[in-house]
Amino acid sequence: TQSTRPQRLLGAVQKNATRGHPRSVIQAIDHFCRNKEWAMNVGDEKGCILDSVVSEVSPATVLELGTYCGYSTVRIASRLPPHAKLITLEFNPEFAVIARQVIAWAGVEDKVQLVEGASGDWIPRMKEQFGVKTFDLVFLDHWKDRYLPDTKLMEECGLLRKGSILLADNVICPGTPDYLEYVRNSPRYESQYFKSHLEYTKVEDGLEKSVFLG
Ligand SMILES: O=C(NC/C=C/[C@H]1O[C@@H](n2cnc(C(F)(F)F)c2)[C@H](O)[C@@H]1O)c1cc([N+](=O)[O-])cc(O)c1O
Numbered sequence: 001t002q003s004t005r006p007q008r009l010l011g012a013v014q015k016n017a018t019r020g021h022p023r024s025v026i027q028a029i030d031h032f033c034r035n036k037e038w039a040m041n042v043g044d045e046k047g048c049i050l051d052s053v054v055s056e057v058s059p060a061t062v063l064e065l066g067t068y069c070g071y072s073t074v075r076i077a078s079r080l081p082p083h084a085k086l087i088t089l090e091f092n093p094e095f096a097v098i099a100r101q102v103i104a105w106a107g108v109e110d111k112v113q114l115v116e117g118a119s120g121d122w123i124p125r126m127k128e129q130f131g132v133k134t135f136d137l138v139f140l141d142h143w144k145d146r147y148l149p150d151t152k153l154m155e156e157c158g159l160l161r162k163g164s165i166l167l168a169d170n171v172i173c174p175g176t177p178d179y180l181e182y183v184r185n186s187p188r189y190e191s192q193y194f195k196s197h198l199e200y201t202k203v204e205d206g207l208e209k210s211v212f213l214g
């Protein structure tokens with residue numbers, strides 16, 4: 001039976017990366033996606049911007065929407081301060097199976113809680129289920145038409161506090177026009193665009209960093 005792309009990506013990690021070395025896992029995935037098969041990881045160029053935001057925020061609590069194969073999960077988790085927690089939501093069980101193994105290979109599983117299901121079901125349950133009060137950082141990288149409704153849902157559920165940072169991938173390509181319009185025009189956010197390129201290509205894309213003002 002045919003393997004899937006996530007399965008082949010995991011194989012490249014297990015073949016080329018060193019267990020317990022997150023950077024080697026990131027390098028193995030980037031090499032695989034540049035030279036063998038493109039995949040929708042945030043990638044190395046936008047990944048550096050993600051790294052700098054994580055280091056600057058030094059968050060105690062992080063929510064990632066859209067685990068996929070765990071590339072950005074590993075990038076974020078490997079830069080968290082001690083005792084910090086990253087909750088990552090994944091809808092597709094087959095992707096979750098791969099992501100758990102990539103996260104374990106990198107040796108960051110102690111900082112990561114991978115939750116399977118839909119954002120609409122899980123966001124309202126974050127406080128009671130995981131003892132989360134608010135998120136210091138949210139990385140949005142899931143279905144592009146869900147960025148705005150899920151941001152409004154996080155506001156309604158009181159999961160954002162004054163100073164919480166939203167970092168959104170793909171605001172140009174594939175694009176999240178309604179989300180962008182909202183965070184750039186709402187008085188409740190201070191937004192900044194980080195111009196970059198779509199992972200592993202020369203196409204323009206970027207990350208939007210938005211501070212919730214409370
Ligand atoms: O479509 C893209 N990404 C969609 C990503 C979707 C991923 O997010 C998961 N999810 C869905 N809901 C949830 C949650 F969390 F809500 F439960 C998690 C899906 O199962 C999938 O793994 C994309 C496309 C391109 N591209 O160039 O086409 C480039 C990119 O960087 C991209 O991220």
Ligand SMILES: [Mg+2]
Binds near residue numbers: 040170
């Ligand atoms: Mg993306």
